[in-house]
Amino acid sequence: MTINNEELELKNRLSLIEAMIAEGRRTTESWGKIFVVWGLAFFVAFAWFAVGHSSWAWPITMIATYALTRVINARWRAGQPRTSMGRSIGSIWKAMAISMFILFPAIGISGKTVDPSILTAVVATMLGISTAASSIILKWKLQFGCALIWWAVAVVSCFGTISQSMIAFLIANFFCHIVFGVYGFICDARRKRQEAIHA
Amino acid sequence: MTANAEELELRNRLSLIETMIAEGRRSTESYGWTFVLWGVAYYVAIAWSTLGHYGQAWPITMSCAGLLMGIIVWRRQVNSGRRPVTTIARAIWSIWIGVAISMFVLLDAIGFSGRLTDWRIFSAIVATLIGTANAASSLALKWKLQFACAVVWWATSVVCCFGTEKQSSIAFLTALFLCQIVFGIYLMIGEARVRRQEATHA
Numbered sequence: 001m002t003i004n005n006e007e008l009e010l011k012n013r014l015s016l017i018e019a020m021i022a023e024g025r026r027t028t029e030s031w032g033k034i035f036v037v038w039g040l041a042f043f044v045a046f047a048w049f050a051v052g053h054s055s056w057a058w059p060i061t062m063i064a065t066y067a068l069t070r071v072i073n074a075r076w077r078a079g080q081p082r083t084s085m086g087r088s089i090g091s092i093w094k095a096m097a098i099s100m101f102i103l104f105p106a107i108g109i110s111g112k113t114v115d116p117s118i119l120t121a122v123v124a125t126m127l128g129i130s131t132a133a134s135s136i137i138l139k140w141k142l143q144f145g146c147a148l149i150w151w152a153v154a155v156v157s158c159f160g161t162i163s164q165s166m167i168a169f170l171i172a173n174f175f176c177h178i179v180f181g182v183y184g185f186i187c188d189a190r191r192k193r194q195e196a197i198h199a
Numbered sequence: 200m201t202a203n204a205e206e207l208e209l210r211n212r213l214s215l216i217e218t219m220i221a222e223g224r225r226s227t228e229s230y231g232w233t234f235v236l237w238g239v240a241y242y243v244a245i246a247w248s249t250l251g252h253y254g255q256a257w258p259i260t261m262s263c264a265g266l267l268m269g270i271i272v273w274r275r276q277v278n279s280g281r282r283p284v285t286t287i288a289r290a291i292w293s294i295w296i297g298v299a300i301s302m303f304v305l306l307d308a309i310g311f312s313g314r315l316t317d318w319r320i321f322s323a324i325v326a327t328l329i330g331t332a333n334a335a336s337s338l339a340l341k342w343k344l345q346f347a348c349a350v351v352w353w354a355t356s357v358v359c360c361f362g363t364e365k366q367s368s369i370a371f372l373t374a375l376f377l378c379q380i381v382f383g384i385y386l387m388i389g390e391a392r393v394r395r396q397e398a399t400h401a
Binding site: 016017020047055081084085087089091092094095096098099103106107109110112114115117118121122125126128129130132133134137138147151154155158159170 | 296299331357
């Protein structure tokens with residue numbers, strides 16, 4: 001293969017990746033509602049656990065939200081072609097969800113006494129992993145900002161008191177799930193409006 | 200767009216994804232040595248902290264391993280020139296970078312705060328984080344063998360939660376051997392085989 005051909009192939013590949021990144025961002029924006037749903041689910045679980053002192057608050061809320069996510073996902077994805085970018089981002093969130101569903105019930109059922117702040121730090125770190133990986137793939141600074149917030153929560157949880165750790169987690173949940181989700185929702189709606197005008 | 204054109208575009212896209220997945224696997228194989236490097240680094244850190252009772256064993260070993268990996272990757276890139284990167288290969292990099300930063304932040308914070316005294320829970324957390332990275336990467340690459348590694352790590356995390364200290368140590372060391380050393384060597388052999396085939400066909 002000549003140098004010119006190689007250069008051309010490289011350029012084609014780069015422009016394809018750029019197109020896929022843009023498509024990946026659009027997909028993430030249209031997933032805004034899922035971020036909002038999980039943000040609300042965390043608030044519900046926290047409130048239920050704090051007020052009702054029920055040990056089932058977290059498992060029930062998380063499983064119900066997971067089921068709801070599956071329903072939304074199935075309805076939204078029907079007939080939509082999958083890109084390799086979407087597939088990669090999906091695999092990150094799926095892996096994180098499986099890990100959480102294995103680790104936390106195992107710790108809970110084993111009956112080992114673990115500082116709640118450490119558990120909060122682990123949850124924040126796992127959310128940080130998915131958010132960071134997804135933001136690096138999509139070259140999305142705003143989402144990477146969310147990952148930084150999650151990592152900061154992990155550090156605060158390790159060094160602060162339990163109430164400081166809870167407050168940090170709830171604030172991060174508000175910004176990185178609810179606000180980020182609503183932002184994605186707005187961007188998606190704006191784009192759809194523009195597409196309708198240009199059609 | 201007609202139905203035929205749409206079908207053609209869908210087929211093209213699927214074949215492109217398949218090509219990228221295959222290229223992503225090859226790219227992972229070329230990083231087989233990093234699995235071995237980190238596996239050995241974990242063993243060194245465990246041995247040093249257990250036998251030497253030295254609190255800084257983990258941060259020092261992990262930093263040295265990270266530095267060594269950085270130098271090797273940089274030298275390989277300089278020698279081979281910057282190769283075009285596919286979307287999937289980029290995604291795999293992002294997953295491991297995300298996990299590396301997260302582990303660095305969390306484990307250092309836990310270590311310096313001194314709030315987690317149960318070694319088993321610490322091992323369970325580490326196993327889960329490594330399992331997450333392997334699972335995400337294997338799902339993106341449709342790679343059953345790597346997903347099996349993720350399952351081994353998740354199983355280790357469950358054993359660490361329920362087992363005794365001895366059981367959890369054995370489980371962790373076994374997972375380290377199978378999923379880092381053996382899997383890494385398997386990847387290195389795969390890469391060497393591909394290179395030999397390429398050299399034969401050239």
